[in-house]
Amino acid sequence: MTTLNWGIMGLGNIAGSFATYFDQPDGQVYGAASRSLEKATAFTTKYGIPHAYGSYAEMLADPAIDIIYIATPHNFHFEGIMASLNAGKHVFSEKAITMNRHELAAAKALAAEKNLVLAEAMTIYHMPLFDEIEAQQKARQLGALKSIQVAFGSYKELDPTNRFFNPALAGGAMLDIGVYALAFARRMLTAKPELIATQWVPAESGVDQQSTLLLNNAHDEMVTVTLNLHAKMPKQGVLVYENGYVTVNDYPRPDQATLTLPDGQTETIQAGDATNAMNYEVHDFQETVRGHQPNHTLELTSDVMDIMTDARAQWGFVYPFEKPEDLK
Structure with a gap:
């Protein structure tokens, strides 16, 4: 089988994690690019990557590269x-x-x-645990999904110069942590949700510091989302079924959850390995590139992006490099 060659665009912390944990028998990290050849060379030397490029254009011109992994700040994703x-x-x-x-x-x-x-690097869409929860829902006759409660809070200093609170760097809770909470909800819902109501609290810099969202879909599966970028909260999702509920802690990369039955008894649901989360998504992406499975996650990504865009439109929060019509 032909090896798929990956190139990394953007060499921050997440790129380092990608290079560290990448482990595919039919794929390799072939090269990495920065706007500085010195920086690219330091990165490739550190992670044992064979090729360094002093510009993104140089990497994109290399015919040996099949896939680009984009790890730049998210306000530069579209350009890349x-x-x-x-x-x-x-x-x-x-x-x-x-x-x-x-x-x-x-x-x-x-x-x-x-x-x-084209796909988003969202581990939630690929973790085996979520397939197992759905299997247990049927096997244990838990009944229909009724609601989802999901929260994500991360304590970041209120510094308008860092990327978390800087409007010029696309700061704010929604695009940084809200995408995880909404991806969890969308992964478990049986139909696309719509934004019913939302409220937000902006930081002094103007970006969203805190927000809540209420969603519903055609099957009356309701979702409440709570986000905060200046207060620590558990990364916890609760799936409420007719005959029990499932609690998923650390839901971006989970390998176990707790099922609570109506009589109060609890059981553990396990599947997959949290430490291998990145490789689940990389494997699935490569299988899609090879034509072995459909690109089924892009629709979920689109649904999440619709909600995030609708929420910011309701808040009237437009980044300085956007136009108001971009949120329509």
Whole structure:
């Protein structure tokens, strides 16, 4: 089987994690690019990657590279995605995949035109535990999903110069941590949800510091989402069924959950390995590139992006590099 060669665009902390944990028998991290050859060389030397590029354009021009992993700050994702697709490369982008639905629609259209695979690097869509929870729902006759409660709180200093609170760097809770909470909800819902109501508290810098969202779908599966970028909260999701509920802690990369039955008895549901989370998503992406499975997660990503865009539209929160019409 032909080895798929990956190139990394953007060399921050998440790129280092990707290079560290990448373990695919039919794929390899072939190269990494920065706007500085010195930085790219230091990165490739550290992680044992064979090729360094002093510009993104140089990497995209290399015919040996099949897939671009985009690990730049998310306000630069769209630029990197479009350049990569135009260069004939499949694209695996960190989350949030784009800033808004307008950008995502353009990226999806170009990927379809070029017959290339575009997907978001969202571990939640690939963790085996979620398939096992759905299997247990049927086997244990838990009944229909009624509601989901999901929270994510991360304590970050209220410093307007860092990426978390800087509008020029696309700061704010929604695109940084909200994408995880909404991806968890969307992964477990049986139909696309709509935003029913939302409220937010902006930071002094103008980005969203705290928010709540209420969602519902055609099957009356209701979702409450709570986000905070200046207060620690558990990364916890609760799936409420007719005949019990399932609690998933650390839901971005979980390998176990707790089922609580109506009589109060609890059981543990286990599947997969949290330490291998990144490789689950990389494996699935490669299988899609090879034509062995459909690109089933892009629809989920699109649904999440619609909700995030709708929420910011209701808040009236537009980044300085966006136009108001981008949120329509």
